[in-house]
Amino acid sequence: MRSVVVITMKAIMPNLSPHxxxxxxxxxxxxxxxxxxxxxxxxxxxxxxPTLFAxxxxxxxxxxxxxxxxxxxxxxxxxxxxxISIDEDYPGLKRIHANPDIFVxxxxxxxxxxxxxxxxxxxxxxxxxxxxxxxxxxxxxxLLGLAASGPVSWxxxxxxxxxxxxxxxxxxxxxxxxxxxxxxxLFIVAAIGIAIFTKWRADSLQNLRTSTxxxxxxxxxxxxxxxxxxxxxxxxxxxxxLNVSPAAFFEAPTVIRYEKDQALAPxxxxxxxxxxxxxxxxxxxxxxxxxxxxxxxxxGTTRFGRLPQVDDxxxxxxxxxxxxxxxxxxxLLFFPADKNGIFDERxxxxxxxxxxxxxxxxxxxxxxxxxxxxxxxDDSIEAxx
Numbered sequence: 001m002r003s004v005v006v007i008t009m010k011a012i013m014p015n016l017s018p019h020x021x022x023x024x025x026x027x028x029x030x031x032x033x034x035x036x037x038x039x040x041x042x043x044x045x046x047x048x049x050p051t052l053f054a055x056x057x058x059x060x061x062x063x064x065x066x067x068x069x070x071x072x073x074x075x076x077x078x079x080x081x082x083x084i085s086i087d088e089d090y091p092g093l094k095r096i097h098a099n100p101d102i103f104v105x106x107x108x109x110x111x112x113x114x115x116x117x118x119x120x121x122x123x124x125x126x127x128x129x130x131x132x133x134x135x136x137x138x139x140x141x142x143l144l145g146l147a148a149s150g151p152v153s154w155x156x157x158x159x160x161x162x163x164x165x166x167x168x169x170x171x172x173x174x175x176x177x178x179x180x181x182x183x184x185x186l187f188i189v190a191a192i193g194i195a196i197f198t199k200w201r202a203d204s205l206q207n208l209r210t211s212t213x214x215x216x217x218x219x220x221x222x223x224x225x226x227x228x229x230x231x232x233x234x235x236x237x238x239x240x241x242l243n244v245s246p247a248a249f250f251e252a253p254t255v256i257r258y259e260k261d262q263a264l265a266p267x268x269x270x271x272x273x274x275x276x277x278x279x280x281x282x283x284x285x286x287x288x289x290x291x292x293x294x295x296x297x298x299x300g301t302t303r304f305g306r307l308p309q310v311d312d313x314x315x316x317x318x319x320x321x322x323x324x325x326x327x328x329x330x331x332l333l334f335f336p337a338d339k340n341g342i343f344d345e346r347x348x349x350x351x352x353x354x355x356x357x358x359x360x361x362x363x364x365x366x367x368x369x370x371x372x373x374x375x376x377x378d379d380s381i382e383a384x385x
Contacts, residue, residue, distance in 0.1 A: 080344045083335040084286050084365070085236040093234075093333075096310045097322060100335060100346050104314060104324070105234075108331035109226060109361075114293040116223030117216065117361050121255035126212035129256060129264075138273045140198055147190040156183035208265035211351070217252035217376055219384035224253050228376065229385050231289055231363050234333075244369070247381050249282060251364045251374050255293070258300055258358040264351035266305055269364065270336035270343045281374040282366025284341035289333050289363045292326035299355030301325055302332060306346050326358060341367050 083101060087093075092106035109117075160178035216224040228247050235246040258264075271277060274284040290302065304322040309315055314330070316323035324332055336347045351360075369375070 078342045080342050080346075081338040081340055084339045086234055086287075086333070087236060090234050094312075096312045096314075097304075097307055100307075100344055102304070102307070102310075102322065103333040104312070105331040105333060107329045108230060109291050109293075109329045111328060113223045113226040114291070114329055114359075114361075116221065117227065117253070117255050118223075118293050118359050120216055120218075120221050120223055121214050121257070121359075124214050124216070126214045126255070126257050129211045129213040137276055139201075140194060143194045143197075144191065147194070148187060152183060152186045152190050155186055156180075208267070210262040211256050211258045211264060213254055213256040215252045215254050217372070217380070219376065219380045225384050227253050227291065227361055227363065231365075232385060234289070235287070235365055245381050245385060246365070247376055247385055248369045248378070249366050250376060251281065251366065251370050252376055254362045256360050256362065258351065258354035258360075260355060260357070261353050263353040266348050266350040268336060268343070268345065268348055270341075270347070272343045274337075274341065274367075278366075280371070282368045282370035284337050284367045285364045286337055286339065286341070286367055287333065287335050287365040289331060289365070291331045291361045292328060293359035293361055294326070294357070295328050296326040296354070296356050296358045299353055300358035301352045302349060303352055304334075304347065304349045306348050323352075326360070 080100075090105065092108065094104050094106070096102050096104055156179050159182040160175050163178050164175055219225045219228060228250065231250065232246045235249075237244065237246055269288045270285045278284065301316055302324045303316075303319070307322040309320055310322050312324075314324045314327065316325060334347055334349075335344065337343050351358075
């Protein structure tokens with residue numbers, strides 16, 4: 001990038017050079033100064049890692065900065081490793097897709113527990129399901145990097161050159177000072193624009209999710225208690241050296257209701273920026289456990305748009321992608337990231353528009369312990385599990 005800028009400026013400047021000895025010396029100063037400034041401001045390589053408007057909280061497949069950066073460089077993708085361990089002999093567990101592993105668990109919850117989860121959610125009241133712009137920190141960093149090494153640098157340099165036109169006393173230091181001043185001002189303007197764009201993007205994501213939901217963290221209630229207990233039995237302890245229940249790594253159960261035509265757009269449950277953005281809620285999401293709380297005759301299926309159809313009775317007939325029909329008490333288990341927290345984009349999924357009312361309960365299993373209010377308290381876990 002540096003050599004391109006210097007060569008370009010040297011190619012342009014001779015055409016602008018006056019044919020007088022004194023001013024030729026001035027043009028030479030310009031060339032030297034602009035070469036110095038260009039080499040100073042513009043990095044040799046600007047690498048971008050694709051980020052996502054992620055988390056469910058909801059994400060769209062690729063971010064603005066990812067699409068823009070992909071035209072400049074192709075970043076290396078991290079290799080997805082092994083998922084976290086589960087009890088492979090768990091009753092009713094059936095793998096319907098391998099690599100990535102997708103499981104269904106027949107009769108994970110009984111009818112009474114399903115009904116209790118619905119009733120407790122109705123008693124507490126459901127509200128518009130939240131949508132978070134996950135990956136915002138990486139997107140801001142990428143956009144600032146793109147602006148700083150591209151438009152901001154170019155306009156700062158060209159502005160310094162323009163301001164020095166006709167000044168026969170122009171020197172290398174003065175051109176550098178002009179460029180630095182321009183760069184600072186333009187960078188502030190770019191930062192403000194990126195902040196406005198990020199806020200607009202975060203607000204617009206809410207339209208991707210139209211369901212209502214609530215969390216149930218009272219384990220004295222039979223529905224939430226059975227859900228968390230059975231989930232704890234499914235997941236193996238995070239570490240054999242720690243005498244900690246797997247439930248300590250769960251977010252509190254969330255019950256979600258979809259009315260007619262309500263849906264959840266394609267999204268990812270993991271977050272490429274989880275180490276920073278989700279630090280206060282257990283870090284990366286390593287597993288998603290969904291339990292269908294009622295039968296749905298039409299609509300409301302769970303579809304994985306990047307995975308092929310499977311040979312299973314729950315598969316939607318005629319759909320080329322993996323698409324599961326809800327059935328009361330059955331669970332769907334998948335892994336948005338590997339055991340080390342590496343994001344797995346193959347697990348992109350969506351809640352298709354509901355025709356009949358649909359109820360689902362969800363637990364996210366995180367990489368680290370999830371403190372209240374996002375997770376369950378140690379006292380509640382000890383008392384009821």
